[in-house]
Amino acid sequence: METDSVKLESSVWLGNKRHRALLSGWRFSWTELDKKNRDKNTISVPVSEVVAVMEGQVEIHPQKKTKDTDRDFTLFYVKRSNTSGGKGPLWSLGRSQFCCLSRDLRDQWVTQLRIALKTHCPSRPCRLLVFINPYGGKKKAKQIFHSSVAPLFELAGISSHVVVTERANQARDHILKKDLTGFDGVICVGGDGMFSELLHGVIGRTQQEAGVSEHDQSVMLQPCDLHIGIIPAGSTDCVCFATVGVNDPVTSALHIVIGDSQPLDVCSVHHCSTLVRYSVSLVGYGFYGDVLAESERHRWMGPLRYDYSGFLVYLCNRSYQGIVQYLPADSQITSPRDNSRCLSGCRVCSESTERLFPRSESCSSLYSRQLSQYSIESEDNWLSVEGRFRCVSLTCMSSSCPRSPKGLSPSAHLADGTGDLILVRNTNPLGFLTYLHRHTTTQDQFDLPFVEVHRVKAVRFSFLPGEEDDDEDQPNDSQNNTPGILEDPETLCNSDIESNSFGSKQHLAGNQREQGMTEKSRNKSDYLCGLCSSKRSATSVWNCDGEILPYAEISCRVHGQLVRLFARGVEEDPSSRKYNEGNRNCRGRCFSHS
Ligand SMILES: Nc1ncnc2c1ncn2[C@@H]1O[C@H](COP(=O)(O)OP(=O)(O)OP(=O)(O)O)[C@@H](O)[C@H]1O
Ligand SMILES: CCCCCCCCCCCCC/C=C/[C@@H](O)[C@H](CO)NC(C)=O
Numbered sequence: 308m309e310t311d312s313v314k315l316e317s318s319v320w321l322g323n324k325r326h327r328a329l330l331s332g333w334r335f336s337w338t339e340l341d342k343k344n345r346d347k348n349t350i351s352v353p354v355s356e357v358v359a360v361m362e363g364q365v366e367i368h369p370q371k372k373t374k375d376t377d378r379d380f381t382l383f384y385v386k387r388s389n390t391s392g393g394k395g396p397l398w399s400l401g402r403s404q405f406c407c408l409s410r411d412l413r414d415q416w417v418t419q420l421r422i423a424l425k426t427h428c429p430s431r432p433c434r435l436l437v438f439i440n441p442y443g444g445k446k447k448a449k450q451i452f453h454s455s456v457a458p459l460f461e462l463a464g465i466s467s468h469v470v471v472t473e474r475a476n477q478a479r480d481h482i483l484k485k486d487l488t489g490f491d492g493v494i495c496v497g498g499d500g501m502f503s504e505l506l507h508g509v510i511g512r513t514q515q516e517a518g519v520s521e522h523d524q525s526v527m528l529q530p531c532d533l534h535i536g537i538i539p540a541g542s543t544d545c546v547c548f549a550t551v552g553v554n555d556p557v558t559s560a561l562h563i564v565i566g567d568s569q570p571l572d573v574c575s576v577h578h579c580s581t582l583v584r585y586s587v588s589l590v591g592y593g594f595y596g597d598v599l600a601e602s603e604r605h606r607w608m609g610p611l612r613y614d615y616s617g618f619l620v621y622l623c624n625r626s627y628q629g630i631v632q633y634l635p636a637d638s639q640i641t642s643p644r645d646n647s648r649c650l651s652g653c654r655v656c657s658e659s660t661e662r663l664f665p666r667s668e669s670c671s672s673l674y675s676r677q678l679s680q681y682s683i684e685s686e687d688n689w690l691s692v693e694g695r696f697r698c699v700s701l702t703c704m705s706s707s708c709p710r711s712p713k714g715l716s717p718s719a720h721l722a723d724g725t726g727d728l729i730l731v732r733n734t735n736p737l738g739f740l741t742y743l744h745r746h747t748t749t750q751d752q753f754d755l756p757f758v759e760v761h762r763v764k765a766v767r768f769s770f771l772p773g774e775e776d777d778d779e780d781q782p783n784d785s786q787n788n789t790p791g792i793l794e795d796p797e798t799l800c801n802s803d804i805e806s807n808s809f810g811s812k813q814h815l816a817g818n819q820r821e822q823g824m825t826e827k828s829r830n831k832s833d834y835l836c837g838l839c840s841s842k843r844s845a846t847s848v849w850n851c852d853g854e855i856l857p858y859a860e861i862s863c864r865v866h867g868q869l870v871r872l873f874a875r876g877v878e879e880d881p882s883s884r885k886y887n888e889g890n891r892n893c894r895g896r897c898f899s900h901s
């Protein structure tokens with residue numbers, strides 16, 4: 308319980324200006340005083356956003372003491388930049404140097420502030436396992452970590468064990484197999500692909516330890532305690548953007564340092580009772596699958612490859628036949644078209660915590676929750692849509708990214724236990740361009756006659772009998788799923804199998820596995836059908852958070868708040884407060900399912 312009792316109050320000097328400093332309850336503030344002792348400006352910092360308190364006048368670039376006296380102390384804290392420039396909720400490191408009247412008073416300030424930090428911020432990380440992908444995005448991950456992030460971790464007293472990856476899936480395998488004792492979180496410096504590796508490692512490890520089978524679609528997966536942090540250094544950085552509001556390494560590092568905690572829904576993707584992958588952002592068939600497949604041919608272009616491929620795929624003007632079945636979420640609670648935004652402290656998400664993790668939970672009620680969540684969903688509750696689609700997309704969050712600041716589904720929630728299913732039926736090229744273009748404007752991309760959107764708990768995608776692609780070269784086709792693939796369900800996400808081996812189960816030899824991205828790129832580009840090959844495939848591929856899935860017929864289930872990120876959701880821009888009136892509750896860290 309927080310108290311507002313004053314812990315310490317005194318005069319302090321910032322340069323030659325006298326201030327009144329006050330530590331009361333969970334807030335530290337300092338007010339400039341004029342010559343007549345009247346209050347001028349006040350700066351107020353919640354203790355939870357204090358990064359460090361150091362004796363003396365300290366700078367962090369490089370961390371050194373400048374000429375100081377034994378009456379000085381330095382406060383480092385989270386400083387919000389002006390968001391009016393459209394840069395989103397950008398954070399930087401604030402630094403204020405205080406001079407007290409005596410050394411004794413300085414010591415009291417340092418002691419009291421550090422006690423307040425311990426009291427109000429018990430869940431800050433002390434030790435982190437950091438994975439850097441030197442080849443992601445613009446290939447600047449190492450530089451970003453060492454110049455912008457490591458100094459902040461050091462300042463906050465966080466020790467980090469750094470692994471620079473040498474192959475794809477190394478981070479995932481490390482988390483699955485190595486001793487993680489003592490680590491408070493795992494961090495990736497890279498893009499959505501690196502995040503996905505950590506996601507698979509953390510979920511897999513947690514289920515292994517809990518004895519839960521990831522392949523059983525009806526099972527309630529064990530929520531993961533080990534937090535994931537993302538330092539954005541990739542091409543799209545969609546997960547970072549959608550959970551922080553900006554893709555900025557310093558902002559993300561500060562969220563990690565202060566121990567923010569944001570639960571996140573995760574979608575499990577299955578094929579024939581076998582787990583294929585997890586997704587948090589996009590499970591997309593048609594346009595987004597084709598763009599990803601095409602983009603793998605142009606990896607050398609870096610982040611621009613998506614724009615170039617998007618243009619080529621758009622010109623192809625393709626649509627695909629399929630049957631989409633979905634299990635609707637409770638439409639009384641929210642809707643993908645209710646114009647709300649999931650912001651930091653989102654009321655919908657925190658109320659979902661109660662629903663997903665009722666407080667008085669015993670082993671037997673856990674079992675009954677498992678039944679109530681999944682098994683009793685009879686087939687009668689499923690709805691079905693059949694037709695030709697430009698794209699079929701499922702997203703557990705808004706999936707906003709720099710290209711599309713509102714995202715695929717602007718009103719989706721990060722942690723409400725549901726996903727949004729977007730069906731874009733076949734339409735003329737101008738209609739589809741209008742749909743795509745609206746992702747980049749404030750216009751409603753769902754307000755088009757050929758688009759429908761549903762808030763769902765689960766989705767299945769299949770073909771009418773005889774409708775599957777008969778292209779022999781098409782390895783994602785369910786017909787090509789040789790029985791061997793499913794003989795050993797444990798192996799689909801097993802490190803000995805390249806998870807991007809499309810359709811044919813490939814036990815890669817050690818040296819092949821090490822080739823990482825090169826090998827992956829070659830495999831992925833084998834897929835592209837329409838643009839360059841003479842034979843156009845009747846099926847597309849699924850894009851699952853930037854990875855191509857080896858199957859076209861899949862079923863997906865949303866697992867509410869399965870993982871936790873060092874983030875707090877997108878902070879509200881004060882100028883747009885009216886947009887989300889009534890949807891706020893408390894800050895991201897108030898979520899708890901323990
Ligand atoms: N050392 C490595 N060599 C080759 N591939 C790697 C290595 N380390 C990680 N990878 C793989 O590279 C893929 C892409 O990396 P990452 O996500 O960091 O960048 P990106 O693709 O540019 O960004 P985005 O996913 O945002 O588009 C990941 O899926 C990861 O599995
Ligand atoms: C005429 C203008 C056309 C602009 C089209 C913009 C459409 C942007 C839609 C962005 C959706 C982003 C979804 C995120 C997907 C990520 O999970 C994934 C992994 O990084 N990224 C990609 C590119 O597949």
Ligand SMILES: [Ca+2]
Nearest residue numbers: 572703720725
């Ligand atoms: Ca959700």
